[in-house]
Amino acid sequence: MKLYIDGLPVLFPYPKIYPEQYAYMTDLKRALDAQGHCVLEMPSGTGKTVSLLSLIVSYQKYHPAGRKLIYCSRTVPEIEKALAELKRLMEYRARYYFDPDAEDPNDPVLKPPDWVDPDEDDKDGLSDGGGGSGGDSVRSMSEDPDPEGEGSNAAAERARKKARFRKTRKAKGKWASKLKLEPFLAVGLSSRKNLCVHPEVSRERRGKVVDARCRDMTNAWVCSKGREEPGSVELCTYHEELGKLQPGEMLPQGVWTLEEIKEMAKEEGICPYFAIRRSLAFVDVIIYSFHYLLDPKVADQVSKEMSKDAIVVFDEAHNIDNVCIESLSIDLTRPMLDSAFRSINQLADKVDEVKRTDASKLQDEYAKLVEGLQAQADARNGVDGAESIMTNPVLPDDLLSEAIPGNIRRAEHFVAFLRRFVEYLKTRMRVLHVVAETPASFLQHLKDITYIERKPLRFCAERLRMLVSTLELTRLDEYASLQKVAAFATLVATYDKGFLLILEPFETENATVPNPIFHFTCLDASLAIAPVFERFSSVVITSGTISPLDMYPKMLKFETVVQESYAMTLTRSCFLPMVITRGSDQVSISSRFEVRNDPAVVRNYGNILIEFAKAVPDGIVAFFPSYLYMESIVAAWHDMGILEEAWKYKLIFIETPDAPETSIALENFRRACDNGRGAILLSVARGKVSEGIDFDHNYGRAVIMFGVPYQYTESRILKARLEFLRDNFRIRENDFLTFDAMRHAAQCVGRVLRGKTDYGLMVFADKRFAKADKRQKLPKWIAQQISDTHTNLSTDMALVEAKLFMRTMGQPFPEGKNGVSLWDLSDVEARQAKEREHFERLMQMDLEQEQQRHGANVGTAGEKGGGGGADKAGREDDMLLDDEDDEADDEWLIARVEEAERIHSERLKGGTAHIVEDYDAEFGDGADLFELDLD
Known part of the structure; x- marks a missing residue:
């Protein structure tokens, strides 16, 4: 489908489009035009990725500048999915430009051959018969024996393969150029x-x-x-x-x-x-993890050459603040310090050896350090472009403007400096009580005890990198602990605010054997992402569960030009959220600490699992607030015989902190669902299953959220962050805790719905979910489906609703509903025509009000003439009301008269009017959001 969005031709790789996708691309286009940042929340399963890629790739191709797209996702499977979607989009664009008049542009009218024989490259550069068996041709070419016989060795065979492959690639490039395909590189x-x-x-x-x-x-x-x-x-x-x-x-x-x-x-x-690293300057789209932009240690190596006009997208960014905090936080333990001390001794031995054998190396290094770090900036990545072996935890610009202090320039002095610093840290870990202090307090205490100044600490990581390079060390994994200590030193000396040092002598509260941990924790998420907002003009933060939207600009300290959450248009209610507040015995259920181990609550939670296992076909996924709570509940269920009863209806699998074990459990869970046996997967919010695994169709017909997934509120790190948010952003502790819990709850239940043809139950099993402050923080597309009759259910009532829902979903999918939840090109054009008509009416009203205002001013000036101006203004008011009465049949206009007046008043103040209109029956159920700039 080819459609126009604010004059931009967009090629969309499907013949039909969701209304949400159209609204999403419209707002995204406006954000890119304004070269500003935006926060967009789009319902799960409505094609957010393909909408993003279609709009941005079309934007790249339409504008000569060709702004690069930096697409950040969280996990490797999500990166692969984005690449697969982009590949499908580019294949569609190639087909469209080859035959734009094809009846069905999705037919393979143009299938690029996997291999083109360079020897058959005739005059027009095209080869027949290369499409169907291209993959086999490459494979057979690489597996053919040497025609000259047994005399060739492996090296010669590899050389022949590479030569053939390069010829093939050259021929494919000629083939693409002859067809005038778009030059495009995405990795x-x-x-x-x-x-x-x-x-x-x-x-x-x-x-x-x-x-x-x-x-x-x-x-x-x-x-x-x-x-x-x-x-x-x-x-x-x-x-x-x-x-x-x-x-x-x-x-x-x-x-x-x-x-x-x-x-x-x-x-x-x-x-x-x-190859990818060195080609980043030439790619049109790069897709990688959040850390390549947000972690300064990684960003300095990978992303520092990215152009400033690039478009940055953070997909699935509901926990982006946590990623920012983790990238600047460091934990030190006693074994780490022991390992770092051993590494320091190895460094000292190596320095002595080099002084005896090749003292000029150290002398050259000293001379370079006297010149300052700026002279070394160009050599940070080595001669061959390989990355720096040890990285700096802060941006290099923070350091390159200053010279390294004299007391750490000589290698032996720097080694002694590190030894003294590590000894101090080991001494601090001998305390048996909790210590919390600011970086300034820590540095002052360090100076009083060891006479170590702040400035040399700031250069510690960079100086260690240069020393390792000078000594030409190998087996760098042995120096990982020392690198972490150096990064800690640099961070603690660089940042005054937004950090806290917490020393916990025991691993858990009930432990008796000391196992101290030194937490250097970042409290301000904006520190890591600030360079991204400062450097790139357009940053898109998007997810399916990112409500409330205004929380992210507050925490990350940035201004948005578009901030929108989209409702979900449905021809049938394909998901049913419900809140179970009490069991069949009318006992309230909750995961609150005071009642979580109550046998009645545990038994009622078990009954919910059993009854839904009976009523719901195929797969059920259950989430708990923490591993500890899940383990205690499962143990209690085993003692009560609940697990044995549930096994009669479905197999039960459990997520563990061990990734390989969880992968095996997931594989067997899917196998049980595919075989018709059915299965239950017990998982944890904030775990691997809740963040990156989709349970589409038969793998997830119901998601049960056992309790509200609050963070552990007794955590000292969490308490420090809550205090920081309250003091600096005026975000109350309870507001943030509820926001954090509900975004993870929404992320968990959102796993059940991966498209409008999918269906499933969303069960919130905790009485606290019925409170308004919890429901208000759910995404709009979930909140719109929660009716008041489904917010205070017992287990029996919920089962009745669940069975009715499953029976309804078992009926054939309704046909002939185009124009409601699915648009073709004519629906898009009709929508755009209605928007233009509405805009013209608003402009006409605005013009009339301007004339009315002008007439009133003239009447005031001529008041001595009998107040004619006031009469004229009154008559114009009457005329305006008459006009409104004439349009009474138009539901759109009559519902927005007051909104138009507000728009006019904002326009007079020089503001931008944002119009949010309801989605009436003419366009289907749900709501659609758009904004108009009247200035």
Whole structure:
């Protein structure tokens, strides 16, 4: 479908569009035009990703500047889904431009061949017969034996494969150019563990081990030594092969998923991770994790070259404030300090060795440090473009403007400095009572005891990076604890406000053996994201569960040009939210600490699980506020025989903190649902299942939220943050706790609905959910479906409603409902025509009121003439009322007369009028939101 949004031609890869998608793209277009930031909440399962990509890619192609899109998501599966959606969109655009008059543009009228034989590249550059078996052609080409016989070795075979692959890629590029396809490059970036193709390193299971082994083979000094003395050190052949290519030639045009780019890199013999890193300046769309922008240590390595006019999108950003806080928070334990102390001793030995064998290295380093850090800025990433082995926890601009203090310039002095600082931290951990202090207090105490000043601490991380580089150290995973201590030193000396140091001597409240933890916790989420808002002109924060919208601009300190939440238009109520406040015995149910272990509450929760297991087919997902509460409830259910009863109807699987165990449980849960046995998955809010797993169709016919997922309110870190929010943003403790609990509850129940053809139950099992302050913080699309009759149910009443809902959903899906929850192009054009007509009426009313105002002013000036002006103004008022009476049949206008008057008054003040109109029967159920700028 090709539609126009405020004059922008947008290619949408489906023949029909949801009203929510149209409204979403309209607001997004206005935010991009204004070059401002926006917060948009779109219902789950209504195509948020494809709407984002369709609008922004069309915006890129329409405007000559071609602003880059930086798309941030949370997990690798979500990155893959976004890349797959973008690939589908670009294939549709290619088909559309090849045959825009096709009856069905989604038919494969243009299927790009997987492989084009370069030897058959005739005059027009096109090859016949390459489409259907392209993948097999590449595979057979790579597996064919050497035609010359057994005399070829593995290296020669790899060289032939790479030559053939490059010819193929060149031919595909010529093929695309002949068809005048759009030049476009989009890639996803993930960790080395997910992208490594090295036959040995890629077998490692732990990401930290993969990172360490990769760095050991790609460090600048290792590569330099390996090239000068072949065989002296182990090098990565994939990384070395990459150095022979220019950055703009490493990746061919197209949309590359993570698996596709790994396969391509294997064929060509290059490293996919560094190929993506070095190609970022040439891509149109980059999709990666939040941390690549929000964590300064990572952003300094990856995202510092991104153009300032790029469009930044944070998808699924309901917990973006927590990501910001985690990126600047550090926890230190006693084992970490012991490991750091051992690393310091190793550094000291290495410094002594270098002084004996090659003292010029240290002397050169000292000379460079005297020149200042600015001279080293260009060399931060090494000669080969490999990333810096140790990173700085704050932005480099904060440090490069100053010179490193003299007392840490010499290597031996800096090592002694680190040793003294670690000894101080170990001494502080000997206390047996909780200590909470500000960075200023910590630094003052540090100075009094050790005479360490603040300034050298600030340069600690950068100085350690340079020393490790000078000493040409390997096995850098052994220095991870020391790097964390250096990052802690830099952070505590850099930030005065928005941080707190908390020393907890015991791991838990009931523990008797000390296990101290030193928390350096960030309280101000805006510190990490501030550089993003300052650098990029358009930042989009979007999610399906981001209510209330005004909370995020407060916490993150930014101004929005558009801030909107969209209702959900439905031809049938495909999801049913309900609040169960009491059990069948009329005992109130709640997960409050005072009653959570009450046998009556536990038994009623168990009865809810059993009864819904009987009534609901296929899969049920249940969420608990915490692992601790889930374990206690499951143990009690086992003693009461509740689990044994539930097993009669469905299998039961449990999420654990261990990721591999949870993955196995999820796999078996899906298998049980597919086989018709049915299953129950017991999970935890804020866990892996609640954040990144979709339970579409038969995998999630009901979600039960056992209790309100509040954070642990006795946490000292949480108490400190609540105090900070109250003092600095005037956000009350209870408001934030409720906001945080309801966004996670909404995220949990939203797992059940992944499209308008999907259906499921959303069960809130806690009497506190019935309170107005909880319901008001639910997303608009969920709140609109909660009726007053479903907010105070017993278990029996809820079962009656659930059975009726399931029986209704079992009927055939209603046909012929186009124009209500699903629009074709004619519906979009009709909607736009109605908007234009309404806008013209408002402008006419505005003009009449301006004339009326002018007439009143003239009448005041001529008051001596008998008050004719006042009479004229009165007559114009009567005429305006008559006009309104004439339009009484138009529901739209008569419902918005008062709104128009408010718009007029705001316009006179120089403001922008935001019109929010209800979605009347002419356009279907639900509500649609849009805004008009009358200035």
